[in-house]
Amino acid sequence: MFRRRSLLLITFIAIIFFLSGCQFKTFQQVPDQDSVIAVANVRESSVSFINIETGEQLAKWKLEVSFTRVLLMPDNKTLMIYGRQNPDVTFINMSTGKLKQWKLGEGISNAVLSADQKMIYFAERNMNKVLFYDLEGEKKGEVEVGESPYTMIPTPDYQSLIVYHLNGASLSIIDLKTLKVKTTLTTNDNPMGGLYIAQTNELWVGGHGAGAEPEQNISVFSLSNGQKKREFPAQVMPVDFLTMDDKNAFVLSHGNNTLYRFDIPTGNETGRLHLGANPLGLAAGKKMLYVSSYDSNQVFEVDPVTLKVTNTFNVGSGRLQIVVREGVGT
Amino acid sequence: MKGITLNLSKKIILLVSFGIIFTLVVSYALTQYLYENFYVHNVEESLNQQGKNIAKEYKGGPITPEFINKVEDYDRIAEGDIFVTENPRELGACLPFDVDYQALITDEERNRLLIGESVTKQGYEPRFDRQVMAVIVPLLDQKQLNGVVYLYLPLSSITEAFNEVRYILLFMGLLFINIALIIGKRLVNRITGPLRRMEHVARQLALGNFNEKVEVTSRDEIGNLGAALNHMSTALEEVDQRRRDFLANVSHDLRTPLSYIKGYSEAMIEGVVTEEEQKKKYLRLIHREAGRLQRLVHDLLDLAQLEGDSYPLNLMPLSLAQLIEDTMGKYEPFLQEKKIGLILDLDFDVIVFADEDRLEQVITNIVDNAIRYSPENGELKMVLTQRNNTCTLTISDTGEGIPPEELQRLGERFYRVDKSRTRKKGGSGLGLSIVKQIVFLHKGTIHIDSVLGKGTDVSVTLPLYDVNVAD
Incomplete structure (x- = not known):
């Protein structure tokens, strides 16, 4: 009798162990005090952590599943890792190396934090929806949008979420109060990347272009009336935008490997830097800009004032995206 | 288990057919292999070389209109279609974003181009909506893929060349099969025809029909x-x-x-x-x-008994001359009666290893015949000589002799030169047969010479007694 019971117990433990196998896996820790850039090396399914100050690689997480993008959570410690082919969204704590997962299903192509950093918005491409989750993993709603939602820009007034339809030529503006699409605007083809300029209630829209024609310009739309106001050149295929202050916008055009700096009020180009090979990721630290080059497996540190490369890091293969985590100590 | 029984001709036909089909399949496969390996490879190599030559003209930086013009000029004179593209969308720059656009190259091809490798592909290309052989050569400026030279040739123009050969091959193959089968069938008939005839003859022989003969047409x-x-x-x-x-x-x-x-x-x-x-x-x-x-x-x-397999001979060394003398002693009254003169010329050193009684029978039978067919006042001569381990006894008479055409048949049972069978001269017709058999059993030979009207010589040759062998 005793033997049978112990056998059952062992089997039960074995099953539990088997079912939750990967839950026990831990990753190399990244010290809280270090300022790092986390680079998503999608071709080899790894995330590299590079110390901004020293250029030293602090850790490299090799994942067993494929992913395309990462997102730094508001705690400044947890990295969310996800991909369109992957049914799970994975969270790995950089301090502890521990892992947890949410099961959202396949099709998650992009994720951003809400303006108040209390929600995560997921672009779900298989069903053409935007999913709303709180930080605990509880689903708060979903909104159906146009084809292939990808770029999502929450407005700083917490009122709206702008969603681009990557494989179309339009964008939807979701009312965050009612969780309904309140406006749909026609844009350039394959829109991707952009900036919301709060002062003027303008939206800058980049993209890949129509068919074989690569996008050459940034289109500026007025969200007050939904009209396209103007466009200005940013050759070729401007897809990544960011601002560090109210004055300067940085735009990465991956078609001709160029980082542009524009004066926000006027839209005039104030500088450009030719760098990398098919650069696809742009991120900002406190002082510096970081650009990942997909084809040449490099990350460039760029001074936003002089527009000069101040440092180059070599790690991983197929770096699609970078995020910057400023350390607690800095 | 009862298998399928095939006769020889079917087996050979089957073998020949297998041989032909095997040869054809092998030659077809070989042709295909040669086509794949040499012709297609050659075209591929040529496209690749052209691409590389063009790529050499590229000196880095953005692709210039001059360069594009140069490639267009080249395209007009080249065998395949050649174009150059600098369009990052065609070059798959947006591939990581899953943008819904079919680029000219795949992600994997782009990766190979990025490390400076040329890409060769063969098959359906949706961009051209046809089967093509294509070679893509990268235009790299360090790590930047600034463009590609794309060279392609519709596969049909390549396969057409082979199609012609294929038809010739097919035609020749069918012709070859037919000729080979016709020749094969004739050959098989040539081989098996005589065999069938032989089978027929053998069956007829078994039935006692000896008239059927096989027609011999070859010397194999x-x-x-x-x-x-x-x-x-x-x-x-x-x-x-x-x-x-x-x-x-x-x-x-x-x-x-x-x-x-x-x-x-x-x-x-x-x-x-x-x-x-x-x-x-x-x-x-x-x-x-x-x-x-x-x-x-x-x-x-x-x-x-003598013709039986194991007639027991009572062999012993004996003096042949003595035996002859003793035997001839018994004939004295007959010789005198017929007034036949006897001349003996005997070598007394001759010793043979023989059965005395049987050897006496040999002498008796020959002498009987000689006396029987000799006229009165005839002569009987017996000469015994030795030479090279053998001795020869020649008994010559002056009788009526034997016609040459009869000589051969002497010694056959009941064969008589005198066909009348009057029995005037007695004899059973078996005497010489017995002599032949006894001489044969003693490992000797018998030879008869005769001249019609003059007489007959009968020579019996026997091996001499060899002391060493006897011991």
Whole structure:
């Protein structure tokens, strides 16, 4: 009798162990005090952590599943890792190396934090929806949008979420109060990347272009009336935008490997830097800009004032995206 | 298990067909292989080389309109279609974003181009909506893929070249199969035809029909087999004829004395003969015929025994000259009666290893014949010589001789030169057969020479007694 019971117990433990196998896996820790850039090396399914100050690689997480993008959570410690082919969204704590997962299903192509950093918005491409989750993993709603939602820009007034339809030529503006699409605007083809300029209630829209024609310009739309106001050149295929202050916008055009700096009020180009090979990721630290080059497996540190490369890091293969985590100590 | 039984011709036809089909398949595969390996490879190599030559003109930086013009010029004179693209969308720069656009190259191809490798592909290309062979050569400026040179050739133009060959090959193959089958069938008939004929002849032989012969048309193994079969048929025919003759002879030779005996004895029983003198004469006749019967039966028995597989010879070393002298002693009264002169020229050193009684029988039978066919006042000469481990006894008479055409058949049972069978000169017709058999058993040979009207020489050659072997 005793033997049978112990056998059952062992089997039960074995099953539990088997079912939750990967839950026990831990990753190399990244010290809280270090300022790092986390680079998503999608071709080899790894995330590299590079110390901004020293250029030293602090850790490299090799994942067993494929992913395309990462997102730094508001705690400044947890990295969310996800991909369109992957049914799970994975969270790995950089301090502890521990892992947890949410099961959202396949099709998650992009994720951003809400303006108040209390929600995560997921672009779900298989069903053409935007999913709303709180930080605990509880689903708060979903909104159906146009084809292939990808770029999502929450407005700083917490009122709206702008969603681009990557494989179309339009964008939807979701009312965050009612969780309904309140406006749909026609844009350039394959829109991707952009900036919301709060002062003027303008939206800058980049993209890949129509068919074989690569996008050459940034289109500026007025969200007050939904009209396209103007466009200005940013050759070729401007897809990544960011601002560090109210004055300067940085735009990465991956078609001709160029980082542009524009004066926000006027839209005039104030500088450009030719760098990398098919650069696809742009991120900002406190002082510096970081650009990942997909084809040449490099990350460039760029001074936003002089527009000069101040440092180059070599790690991983197929770096699609970078995020910057400023350390607690800095 | 009962398998499928095929006759030889079907087997050979099957073998030939297999051989032909195998050869054709192998040659087709070989042609295909050569086409794949050399022709297609050659086209691929040529495209690749052209691409590389063009790529050499690229000196880095953005692709200039001059460069594009140059490629367009080249395209006009080149065999395949050549174009250059600098469009990052065509070059798959957006591939990581899963943008819904079919770029000219795939992600994997882009990765290979980025490390400076040319990409070669063969198959359906949706961009051109046809089967193509394409070579893509990267235009790299360090790590930047600034453009590609794309060279392609519709596969149909490549396969067309082979199609022509394919038809010729197919036609030639069919022609070859037909010719080979016709020749093969003839060849098989040539081989198996005589075999079938031989089978037929052998069956006829078994039924006793010796007239059927195989027609020998070739000098190969099959021709030789046919000739051997014909030879066997002739030999069998002869044996059969001799058997019939033998039976006829035996029955005739037995019947003649029997009818004498029966006739004379019946005459006596029925009292036809009354005189004492006549009765005695009849009894003598009966006795004479009974004696003849006895001799005949004795000779037949002897011959049957001698022709058997294991006739026991009582072999011993003996002086042949002595044996001849002793034997001839017994003939003195007969010789004197016929006034025949006897000349003996004997080498007394001759020792043979032989059965004395049998050897005496040999001498007796030959001498009997010689005396029988010699006229009165004739001459009988016996010469014994030795030479090279053999001795030869030649018995010559001055008799009537034997016609040359008869010489060969002497020694056959019941064969007589004198066909009349008058029995005037007695003899059973088996004497020389017995002599031949005894000489054969002693590993000797017999040879007869004769001149018609002058006489006959019978030479018996026997091996000399070898002391070493005997020991």
